[in-house]
Amino acid sequence: MKAPSFAYAKPRTLAEALELLARHGEGARILAGGQSLIPSLNLRLSSPELLVDITGISDLKKITPSGRSASIGALVTHSQIERSPEIRQHVPLLAEAVRHIAHPAIRNRGTLGGSLALADPAAEYPACAVALDAVFTISSLRGERRVGAAEFFKGLFETDLKPGEILTAAEFPSGGRSAFLELARRHGDYAIIGLAAHESRFVFFGAGATPVFARNASREKSLEKAKAALKKDLDPPADLYNSSATKLHLAGVLLERAWNTLSTSH
Numbered sequence: 001m002k003a004p005s006f007a008y009a010k011p012r013t014l015a016e017a018l019e020l021l022a023r024h025g026e027g028a029r030i031l032a033g034g035q036s037l038i039p040s041l042n043l044r045l046s047s048p049e050l051l052v053d054i055t056g057i058s059d060l061k062k063i064t065p066s067g068r069s070a071s072i073g074a075l076v077t078h079s080q081i082e083r084s085p086e087i088r089q090h091v092p093l094l095a096e097a098v099r100h101i102a103h104p105a106i107r108n109r110g111t112l113g114g115s116l117a118l119a120d121p122a123a124e125y126p127a128c129a130v131a132l133d134a135v136f137t138i139s140s141l142r143g144e145r146r147v148g149a150a151e152f153f154k155g156l157f158e159t160d161l162k163p164g165e166i167l168t169a170a171e172f173p174s175g176g177r178s179a180f181l182e183l184a185r186r187h188g189d190y191a192i193i194g195l196a197a198h199e200s201r202f203v204f205f206g207a208g209a210t211p212v213f214a215r216n217a218s219r220e221k222s223l224e225k226a227k228a229a230l231k232k233d234l235d236p237p238a239d240l241y242n243s244s245a246t247k248l249h250l251a252g253v254l255l256e257r258a259w260n261t262l263s264t265s266h
């Protein structure tokens, strides 16, 4: 099947892109790496009138580390994150997570902003962002606003983004101990269940409609109590191959591995 016909624009500046989005309202869609949007058009799951291709906006392609945080532009690709020495040094959780995203061809085009805006419940970055308490910058013709990751992910494929807005960057705190673990049927597949952990914050993905912060487990001081507390935090949906009980068991296994990693790292 082919995508329904649409108009296409490739602005070179953020201001131009915001202008186009404001003018075309709900009929316009942002195109970044296209790794999720193009298949959904080809399957005719959506039929926008206009695609606003933002990949020509060079300001959104920067990785900017500062003393206490690193800002990553929305158009930074998964491959750039994978290869960046700055990300490995400042945000090692993302450097670990990116290796689990799909395959090189998809990582070469898919972007940080696209993944966050899509908000797939089984995706790696959203959980990392919540674990790290990242802050997102969102722009529109009305100006700029900043939203914490935990408030950004609202529901299944649903975020705080409003029509006319572009996610421009995400800011991640530097340093700290972290662990990233994922169980998938094959390397590169979306996770059955996964865990992004930073200091004592445990955030699961593939475990609900959004990344799930395991609030009770994260408060506990012993592994046994933390594992027991997971029952209060998680009620993972069954998938084609795994029951909810299996996923809860697997979540406990990941928690134990992450706990051991965090307690031995400095």
Ligand SMILES: Cc1cc2nc3c(=O)[nH]c(=O)nc-3n(C[C@H](O)[C@H](O)[C@H](O)COP(=O)(O)OP(=O)(O)OC[C@H]3O[C@@H](n4cnc5c(N)ncnc54)[C@H](O)[C@@H]3O)c2cc1C
Binding pocket: 029, 030, 031, 032, 033, 034, 035, 036, 037, 038, 039, 074, 100, 101, 102, 103, 106, 109, 110, 111, 112, 113, 114, 115, 117, 118, 120, 122, 123, 124, 125, 161, 165, 166, 167, 168, 188, 189, 190, 191
């Ligand atoms: C076979 C396959 C396997 C995959 N496996 C994984 C995986 O294991 N883990 C994983 O996390 N992902 C996976 N993906 C998805 C991939 O990571 C995509 O790159 C990502 O979901 C979307 O990024 P994109 O840049 O391609 O966005 P696009 O497809 O261009 O856009 C996705 C959505 O986000 C919106 N959008 C994009 N950028 C912005 C922005 N800056 N501001 C506001 N809205 C925006 C678009 O309008 C669209 O609705 C897979 C994809 C494929 C095809």
